[in-house]
Amino acid sequence: MTLYLLRRAMVLALTMVAATIAIFVMLEVVPGDPAVSMMGVNATEDAVQALRVELGLTADPLTRYVDWIWGMLHGDFGISYTYRTPVSELIGERIWISLPLTLMALALSTLIAIPAGVLAASRRGTGTDMSVMGATQVGVAVPNFWFAMLLVLLFSTVLRWTSAGGFPGWDAGVGPALGALALPSIALALPQAAILTRVMRSALLDTLNEDYIRTARAKGLSERQALWRHGFRNALIPVLTIIGMQFSFLLAGAIIIENVFFLPGLGRLVFQGIVQRDLIVVKSVVVLLVFAVVVVTLAVDLAYAAVDPRLREGRS
Amino acid sequence: MRRLPLALWVGGALTLLFFGLAALSVVWTPFDVTKLIVSSRLKPPGAPYLFGTDHFGRDVFSMVMVGARTSIMVAVVAVAIGMTVGVPLGLWAAARRGGWLDEAIMRLNDLIFAFPSLLLAILITATFGPGAVNAIIAIGIFNIPVFARLTRAGALPLWTRDFVLAARVSGKGAGRISAEHILPNLSSLLIVQGTIQFSLAILAEAGLSYVGLGAQPPIPSWGRMLNEAQTMIYVAPWFAIFPGIAIVLTVLGLNLLGDGLRDLTDPKLRRAR
Numbered sequence: 005m006t007l008y009l010l011r012r013a014m015v016l017a018l019t020m021v022a023a024t025i026a027i028f029v030m031l032e033v034v035p036g037d038p039a040v041s042m043m044g045v046n047a048t049e050d051a052v053q054a055l056r057v058e059l060g061l062t063a064d065p066l067t068r069y070v071d072w073i074w075g076m077l078h079g080d081f082g083i084s085y086t087y088r089t090p091v092s093e094l095i096g097e098r099i100w101i102s103l104p105l106t107l108m109a110l111a112l113s114t115l116i117a118i119p120a121g122v123l124a125a126s127r128r129g130t131g132t133d134m135s136v137m138g139a140t141q142v143g144v145a146v147p148n149f150w151f152a153m154l155l156v157l158l159f160s161t162v163l164r165w166t167s168a169g170g171f172p173g174w175d176a177g178v179g180p181a182l183g184a185l186a187l188p189s190i191a192l193a194l195p196q197a198a199i200l201t202r203v204m205r206s207a208l209l210d211t212l213n214e215d216y217i218r219t220a221r222a223k224g225l226s227e228r229q230a231l232w233r234h235g236f237r238n239a240l241i242p243v244l245t246i247i248g249m250q251f252s253f254l255l256a257g258a259i260i261i262e263n264v265f266f267l268p269g270l271g272r273l274v275f276q277g278i279v280q281r282d283l284i285v286v287k288s289v290v291v292l293l294v295f296a297v298v299v300v301t302l303a304v305d306l307a308y309a310a311v312d313p314r315l316r317e318g319r320s
Numbered sequence: 321m322r323r324l325p326l327a328l329w330v331g332g333a334l335t336l337l338f339f340g341l342a343a344l345s346v347v348w349t350p351f352d353v354t355k356l357i358v359s360s361r362l363k364p365p366g367a368p369y370l371f372g373t374d375h376f377g378r379d380v381f382s383m384v385m386v387g388a389r390t391s392i393m394v395a396v397v398a399v400a401i402g403m404t405v406g407v408p409l410g411l412w413a414a415a416r417r418g419g420w421l422d423e424a425i426m427r428l429n430d431l432i433f434a435f436p437s438l439l440l441a442i443l444i445t446a447t448f449g450p451g452a453v454n455a456i457i458a459i460g461i462f463n464i465p466v467f468a469r470l471t472r473a474g475a476l477p478l479w480t481r482d483f484v485l486a487a488r489v490s491g492k493g494a495g496r497i498s499a500e501h502i503l504p505n506l507s508s509l510l511i512v513q514g515t516i517q518f519s520l521a522i523l524a525e526a527g528l529s530y531v532g533l534g535a536q537p538p539i540p541s542w543g544r545m546l547n548e549a550q551t552m553i554y555v556a557p558w559f560a561i562f563p564g565i566a567i568v569l570t571v572l573g574l575n576l577l578g579d580g581l582r583d584l585t586d587p588k589l590r591r592a593r
Contacts, residue, residue, distance in 0.1 A: 145571035
């Protein structure tokens, strides 16, 4: 068990190192000098050079990479070129929009998908199954940002229930803040719910063909009892993996959805960073998102090992 | 004649419709999408504008037709990149199964997988500038590990089969066996996955061009049409609705086609479900 955990943790640590190198190298080749773009075209060469020194741009790439990683390990993400505030502060503010949004979407997707998947599997081959599967086919095909636009059109234009976007801030109270995140999280959750429903259904159908279900039925359990007591729990293993993977899709998807609803989250921060060549912000947010994905992947692995003893012994 | 699955029919028809419109747009569109006619701006759907017009007086239906071409081009090249790099890598890893090369290829795949795909696409386009070519590269990179894994997983059991043993006995090397005996047996698997990756590429392209990182004006693309439509959603909802429907129907068609092809080529699945 310990060996398994160590192995997994090693792989993930290596992934983090490789990811930071990839991000660093990629942004290293970006054309344009941040010092020049900050000072404007009329700045003197001396002033630009002074700013380069101040920003630490004159050191060689290896030193800058090591400094960057060392800083991040101590919570120092550097200073944003455009906002002139520490990146950690910017992230600290924005994360309270992106994280709740992602978690709400994840919860919503799971709450829709598990019952829908179980329903479809337990009525396999019937009209109910066909309608659920048909709906998931459409759900997978709908781009979440377009669905978001349709939601805005319906709820803020036709029904006038909510505003079309923006975020009042958590200071305005939990109710209005969660309200502002409601439509974005629905838009984010729908395509993922469709995928998860399909996984839930096929995982459950797979377990229903297992011998232990036949044994349970032979023992006198009804089909429904066998499904819930034995089938459902075993089917949850692949479903858990997909939920873990979806976390990363949702985090990345939030980048686009935040733009549809004008939510000042990490996604908008990244986009503004790209447009304004504020690369330190882009680097930090991307690393943070990759880190979140890696941690969630590890957590799912751990949850697996806890649930399924077979995984602990075998090689991953 | 065996009855073909319904999914195959519907999917095939939708895919054909989409490819047909794209092909037709090369020689003919109802209106010229590059001509701006201010007098006919923001006209609701109706004759002569089937899907209405945008804020420049351009015909939305014609733009959807031309946008199909952009989507196909990006998706075809992106999937081709994924296949031409991923399939040989997967074959190579399978031929050296258990060795350090296999391990290296698979760990590299894991790395790309761990990265949220959209995030890398955004990084690439942010680095090299927005545009259709960079969108293609970004989407293509994500197809590499998909095809590499699939090919490796499909090739591993084939290596234990008698016909491969026979080929080895007759003196063929790993490269020739992979090309002549393993790859042909994987073709249906790869075609099915190719269809699915194609539809994912269309969604990815739409997302990238929606946020302004895909095809640039004046090349019409569905994602950018939706971006432009967003600010006018109250006055011209049709401009936001039709390109979206085009994306949904295309992706739906390709997914159904993929499902149908899988059922057709894998009799085991057909019986099980």
